[in-house]
Amino acid sequence: MQNSQELSLPSMGCGTWAWGNQLLWGYDESMDEQLQSVFNLCVSNGVTLFDTGDSYGTGRLNGRSEKLLGKFSQAYQGVNQDNICIATKLAAYPWRWTSKSMVKACQSSAQRxxxxxxxxxxxxxxxxxxxxxxxxxxxxxADLYEQGLVKGVGLSNYGPKRLEYVYKKFSERGVPITTLQVQYSLLSTYPVTELGLKDVCDQLGIKLIAYSPLALGILTGKYSETGPFPKGIRGLLFRQLLPGVRSLLECLREIAASRQKTMSQVAINWCICKGTIPIPGAKSVEQAQQNIGALGWQLNASEIAELDQATGSADKKMVQNIFQTR
Structure with missing residues (x-):
């Protein structure tokens, strides 16, 4: 049976991938109230697209990110309540290789x-x-869409060649692709500038979602070349990247000051101006307020050109996702 539901996609998302990382590293239930406040603030301000994945909160946490998101959406009562859009990503685990395994995975996500x-x-x-x-x-x-179990289907980390292949495969069944999600920011322009994904998505009627629009926090201006740095692999990455993006961060800082905005807000707004839906993470009310401040205004053509030039001349770029296809 063909799915007759239409998915109305909000203009900006609040990505729960950051919550997922938090769940994997030191999550405890004392955070629930804080995250509920983040969720409430986002929805009340019109940020109603929430992105998660069934692999966020694995092992003993058993899909905890999806469970929390479901809990928060059920508890919320107020403006935009009916506009909440929940997106999840199903992992291509090696033990999943049949269509039934994907249907079962989505049903498990819905249960959580x-x-x-x-x-x-x-x-x-x-x-x-x-x-x-x-x-x-x-x-x-495609089965999930045809059976009416979801309103839309999307892909993540696909390049143009693979995207066009899947688009043709789905078109034969009358299944539209709603979104494509890729790593995209001022420090990760590869999917658009080198792969040309935005043009392909526009031609096919697919909305491009930008994950990690703040480049793991480098574009917030919070970190300097002298430290302190985050712990673990992220800290090692920052040590390598920060010296090579000095001019980009300075350009971002100058535009933010002239706009009376933060560097984070300018970086997110740049993604919006490029025609994407950015999904920045938010683990605190302060971070959510920062993200919301990227809405309701737009960088002008001159500012975008300055940022584009600074990005193009940066000595370092963000490491690409190993699963990104061409």
């Missing part, structure tokens, strides 16, 4: 959320390492 998934996405393509696995997974996504 306590509601149907609005937008279901393939978290990554297996084309780079196990191309034989992907066909069944894609069939499962």
């Amino acid at each position: 959320l306590g509601r149907n998934v609005d937008l279901v996405q393939m978290h990554w393509s297996t084309a780079n390492y196990a191309p034989w696995q992907e066909s069944g997974l894609l069939d499962g996504l």
Whole structure:
């Protein structure tokens, strides 16, 4: 049976991928009230697209990110309540290779959320390492749409060639692709400038979602070359990147000052001006307020050109996702 529901996609998302990382590293239940406040603030200010994944909060946490998001959406009562859009990504685990396994995975996500998934996405393509696995997974996504279990389907970390392949495959079944999610920011322009994904998405009627629009926090201006740095691999990455992006950060800082905005708000607004839906993470009310401050205004053409030039001349770029296909 063809899905007759239409997915109304909000103009900006509040990405829960950051919550997922927090769940994996030191989450405890004392954070629930704080995260509920973040959720409430976002929705009341018109930020109603929330993106998560069934791999966020694995092991003993057992999909905790989806459980929390479901809990928060059920508890919220107020303006924009009916506009909340829940998107989740299903991981291409090696033990998932049939269409039924994807349908079952989405049903499990819906159970954890306590509601149907609005937008279901393939978290990554297996084309780079196990191309034989992907066909069944894609069939499962199409089945979910045809059975009316989701309002829309999307992809994540797909390049233009693979995207066009899936688009053709889905078109034969009358299944539209609503979104494509890629790593995109002032420090990660590769999917657009080198792969040309935005042009392809525009041609196919697909909305481009930008994850990690603040480049893991580098574009917030919070970190300097002398430290302190985050712990672990992220800290090592920052040590390598910061000296090479000095001119970009200075350009971002100057525009933010002239606009009376923060560097984060300018970086997110740049993504919006490029025609994408940025999904910055928010683990505190202060971070959510920062994200919301990126809405309701636009950088002018001169400012965008300055940032583009600074980005193009930066000596360092953000490391690309290993699953990104061409």
